[in-house]
Every structure is written in C-alpha cells, then in structure tokens.
Amino acid sequence: MNYIKIYLVCLALVTGTFGFAQQTPGNKQTTTIAIVGATAHIGDGTIIENATVVFKDGKIVSVGKNNAASNTNGMTVINAENKHVYPGFIAPNAALGLVEVDAVRASDDQDEVGSMIPHIRSIIAYNAESRVVESMRPNGILMAQIVPKGGRISGTSSVVQLDAWNYEDASIKTDDAIHLNWPSTFSRGRWWLGEPAGLKPNKNYSNQIAEMASFVNESKAYLKGTKQPLNIPFEAMEGLFNGKQKLFVHVNDEKGITDAVYFAKQHDIKQLVIVGGAEANKVTGLLKQHNIPVLINNPHSLPANDDQDYDMPFKLAKQLHDAGILVGIQVGNADNFQTRNLPFYAGTCAAYGMNKEHALQLITANTAKILGIDAFVGTLEVGKDATLFISEGDALDMRTNILTHAFIQGRKVSLESHQTELWKRYSEKYKNQ
Template sequence: MKNFKIYMLPVLFFITGNLMAQQTPAPQQERAVTIVGATAHIGNGEVIENSLIIFEDGKLTTVTDANSTKRQYPGTVIEARGKHVYPGFIAPNSTLGLVEIDAVVQSDDEDELGELLPHVRSIIAYNAESQVVESMRPNGVLVGQIAPRGGRISGTSSIVQFDAWNWEDAVLKEDDAIHINWPNSVRRGRWWEGEDPGVKPNDDYEKDIRTLSQFFNNARAYLSGPQNTANLPFSAMKKVIDGKQSVFIQADGEKEIIDILQFAKEQKLENIVLVGGYNAYKVADEIKAANIPVLVGRVHSNPNQEDNHYDLPYKMAYLLHSKGILVGLENSGSMERMNSRNLPFYAGTVTAYGANKEEALKMITLNTAKILGIDDTLGSLEVGKDATLFISDGDALDMRTNKVSNAFIQGREISLESHQTQLAKRYIDKYGQQEKK
C-alpha cells in the first residue's frame, strides 16, 4: 500500500497540473497590428462602418474610417471585413479569481471573518491562473474589478486584466474601492427560532447604520491624530476619507438607497457607487441629483416582489439610463463567476427593453470604465488608450453571433482556448466519428 501511494503521487500531480493549467500569457506586443474593414463599435456611442484600427506598443495609434486614408498599413494586417471590433468588456464587482470550486473550502478566498474589514485586499488572493477567469475571454470579457464579499465592510477591490502569470502582472488599478453591504430595513422571520417567517421591520437597522457611521467618524479621528497605535482598519480608510478611493455600496431597497444618499452627504463622500439598486428606479431623481452612478444587478433575473412586472430586471438599466444616470451592468449573485461570461448578453437583453445597441454596449464598456475610474485607458477604442479589444464574427451582444476570432489585451494577442473550448473540440470529434460509422 505504501509503494502504491508513492507511485500514485506523481500521477496525481500530473493530473492536477493538467486540470489547473491555464493558457500561457501572451508576450509583449513587438510589432504594429492593423485591423482593416471591420465595423468598429467605439464604446462611446460612435460606430465606424469601415474602420482602420492600428495599435503599437500596447496603445491605439489610429482609429478612423478606412476610406479616409490610403497609406501603407504597418505591421501585421488583419482583414476583418464583415466582422465587428469592440473594446474589451469589463466585469465590475466580481469575485472572479477568488473562488475556483465552491465546494472546496481551500479554493474560496472571497470572504474573511469580521464585519468592518476595509484593510482586507482582494488582489492578493486573486488567482490569475483560474480556469474560470480563462473562460471569460472567448466572449470578450477581458477586464474585471475583483471585489471581496461578506461583512458590513467587505474589503478593498482591485482592477485586473485577464491574461497574466500572477496578480502582480494582472493588476491595472490597485485598491480602487472599498465595498459596503448596507443593512436591510426589513428582514424575514427566523422560522427555526419560532418566529413568523414573513417579512418584518429590522429592529437593528438604525443601530447598524450608527455603527457604520461611528466607524467612519472614528477612522477620521484616528487619521487626524498622532496614530501612536497601529490600527489597520482605520489606516485603510485614509484614501476614502481623502476622496481618493471610491465606495461601492450594495443596496436594493428604496429606503436604504435614500439613507445611503444621506450617509454620503453626512460623511462628505464624493465617490459613491450604488450596486444592485433593485428599487433605484423609484428614487431615480434623487440618485441623479446626487450624481451617483449605478451598477445594475444581474439583468437575467426573476422579479423580487410579487407586484413587480415580469420584465422589471430586463428594463431596469434603461429606466435609470433614461433619467440621465450613469449605468453599468454587474453580475453578483448565484453562480456569479461562471455567469460573468454572459455579460455581453445582459447588455443584449437591455437592447430589447428600451436602450439602443450602442447605449447598451456602453454599459459594459465606457460607462463601467468611468464608474471604475479607468476610462483614461480603457472602455473605448480611442487613440492613446490601451489596445484591449476583440474581433467578433458577428454582433457581440447576441449569443448566436458572438464568435470571437481575435482578442488583444494591451496589444498582446491572447489565447482564446479554455477548458470549455477543449471539451467542445473533444466531443465534436467524438460525435463526428460516430456520424461516419
């Protein structure tokens, strides 16, 4: 038995390595790339039907109509007539790379013990070799904001690109925001303790808000004093207090959203982002007046309340957009990591419920980049920005036609192979062989 274990160990390591290995990250761009003839969806609402796009050293140098220039095309030329080119899609408020297998505790780093944890940094737990992260790229999802979960203040997120050896290589914007789970004003009765299982007021709601406010006040007092004693949670609040770090607040209820607006005013917080916002359309005027953007919760969802219209989740983004609110799409919830690859199709659904196609596209490109504070380098196909983009055979917001043929992150052409594509090829071969018999 002992010898059997010795012989089996190398086999297990070999199998595990093959199961977990990700595609090798692409090398730095060495020569110019020119894309000719594609319909370019710039990401800012503009469309160029017959485009000429050139990028060198990871940056876009030309984005124009191909008919407007007759010069020699430099570097590698990709003829893309009949295809479409898009800026890389951005997945905000995501736990991609923090959990690999839900049932394996050792692979779950999305949550930490405690309630007030602004000093917990999700980036150091980010697994750049995650097979789940790898599966985003064939649908054009190339960038994400990696955020923690749990507690009242979950921790600090960072923004990464999805083709890297490790988190240091992946990070685009480190420690960009802290994430808060706002308390609920109502709760469901705990039937296991003999309570009525129906919805009832949360008696601790005001107390929870006071606790959160007190934490902010104590952090401000600590940072303005001599700081003779180290306090990691208070120290981690410095950029928030100075207005240099965003605060993403998860809340759905109408009352909760109004209380968040008041909290932001009292705490003098300038960079607030509302996440989820299921009932935000009811207080859209107040949100607009406060100039707060909204990351709308998963579009492909069922209504939360009995008196909601069946398609409310589908049209939520458009309802807020029509009020002049800056809107992005996020995907937190059940099976969120695997479902993140559906981000473009959420935007596609939004087009069927009010928004035009380019406005919906902005909700997963430039709008999200603005919300995350990275629109100077990402979110649209504009000269000077990172060459993070992809070419699709058809409409990238339609799951029937989003077939990505080439993808680039900072000018590097990345692999579109994943565990899923390998399985697809394997079983296509299998059934192809059966058809021949």
C-alpha cells in the same frame, strides 16, 4: 472509511483545479497591427462602418474610416470585413480568481473573517491562472473588478486585466474602492422558531447604521490624530475621505439607497457608487442630484419585490439611462461562472427598449467611468490601451458572439479554455461511429 473517501475526492478536485495552468500570457506587441474593414463599435455610442483600427506598442494610434489611401505598409493586417470590433468588456463586482470550486473551501478566498475589514485586499488572493478567469475571454470579457464578499465592510477591490502571470502583472488599478454591504431594511421571519416566514421590518436597522457611523467616525478621529497605536482597518479608510477611493455600497431597496446617499454625505465620503440598485428607478432625482452612478444587478433576475413589473430587471437600465444616471451592469450574486454572460445581459437591456450602442456602454465606457479607468480603457480611442476584440457578429447576441481575435494591451491572447478543449475533444468522439 467514509472520511477517507471524502478527503480523497476533495483532494482530487483541488489537485485537478490547481494542477491546470492557464495558457501562457500573450507576448508583448512587437509589430504595428491594423484591423481593416470591420464595423467599429467605439463604446461611446458611435459606430464606424468599414473602419480601420491601428495599434502599436499596446496603444491605439488610429481609428477611422477605411479608404484606399489608408497606408498599412509594414503592418500586420487583419482582414475583418463583415466582422465587428469592440473595446474589451469590463466585469465589475466580480469574484473572478477568488473562487475556483465553491464546494472546496481551500479554493475560496472571497470572504474573510470579520465585519469591518476595509484593509482586506482582494488583489492579494487573485489567481491569474484560474480556469474561471480563462473562460471569460472567449466572450470578450477582458477586464474585471475583483471584489471581496461578506461582512459589513468586506474589503478593498482592484481592477485587473485577464491575461497575466500573477496578480501584480494583472492589476491595472489597485485598491480602487472599499465595499460596504448596507443593512437590509427588512428581515425574514425565522420559521424554525415559529415566526411568520414573510418579510418584516428589521428591528436592528438603526443600530446597524449606528455601528457603521461609529466605525467611520473613529476612523476619522484616528487619521486626524497621532495614529497610535497602529490600527490597520482605520488606516485603510483614508482613501474614502481624501477622495482617492470610492465607496461601493451594495444595496437594493429605495429606503436603503436613500439612507446610503445621506450617510455618505454626512460623513464626507466624496465618491459613492450604488451596487445592485433594484429600486434605483424610484430615487433617480436624488441620484442625479448627487451624481451617483449605479451598477445594476444582472437583468436575468427575478423582480426584487412582488409588486414590481415582471420585466423590471430587463428595463431598469433604460429607465436609469433615460433619467441621466450613469449606469453599468454587474453580475451580482449569480454564480461566478455566470460572469461570462455579461454581454448577453447587456443584450437583454437592448431587447427591452435600450439603444444597442447605449446597451454596449453598460459594459464598456460607462463601467470604465464608474471604476475610474476610462482614461485608458472602455472605448476605441487614440491613446487608449489596445484592449479589444473582433467578433464575427453582434457581441451582445449569444448566437453571433464568436470571437476570432482578442488583444489585451496589444498582446494577442488565447481564446482557448478548458471548455473549448473539451468541446473539441468530444466533438470528434462519434464522428467515425
């Protein structure tokens, strides 16, 4: 009887989750739109006061100072006086659309069986109608890199825009990178076996690196040979060697970062990105020498080690930026829903010494460069996609990040979500009582 009750509860969760449909994606832009009078945050460190931003057919056609000579005849004009306009924020290393309810296995597609599985493509499992995806847009997050988890090589990510019918409509860069979870240099004692509970050197570290090296070498040999018999995981590695794909290495400690950099160089992997990088400030010279960017963990985290400053997560971005490292912010292992707080993570970096516009770059221009999509998004520049939004105030401050309009590729998108609907519903509950 208890099993039946549990089954019915799970069925209700799944039905409630998948029975809900996202708002219909916005219609294709048909008229030229001009945003007038706003403070334009370009995303490259530049601010234009009292600006006019014009976009047509989904592309930005003009960005500049507003003046009496500005011709907006025939355009749909949005008066944004005393408001702010920003490029759409980008969430890298996210599981959006892959997980709906953590406790319901049927709605969790972020982790596949296997250890070396570069051929697993996260985009295939992406659910464009996810409630979680929908809840990102009211905070200005309009694009995301969808990343598989688990295993040693967990698979291949893709970059999407967050207003689509399905994964094919959503994709703006397919199969952009392969993700490698670097082995830890330390492990924790298994207290249940009587071992000390603290950290100790990982005795298998060298063997785990050797396993990765063996897989990479076998992939190279396969790709240079007759490719017989067909080996799909080896086939999926080709982009790393010809430079079409990047290798995102998820690693935090100083030794791990150093070893990962030399591993990539040794195996002629042309493009490397460090994800996590809690101790990247200790190896800035190495990272700069090899032009390797870092996606740091969200700053609302504890220090990686007991001997780190208590505020290291808050000031790490500034330290890397000051050292000349291209740096962005990713949510890391936080709950999937916490991706919506991305702009406030950038705001925390600004609160701890980083220039506000440089902090904005952490989730716009810098991330776009790291993901290889900066040719068409990341800044408010002529020729780029009109993926942008208007906020009543500072978008990096949770008190003033209040969106009035959002556009993805020129389409006006809904800012409603399950949460806003519930807020409106229950805000009326006690008014007349």
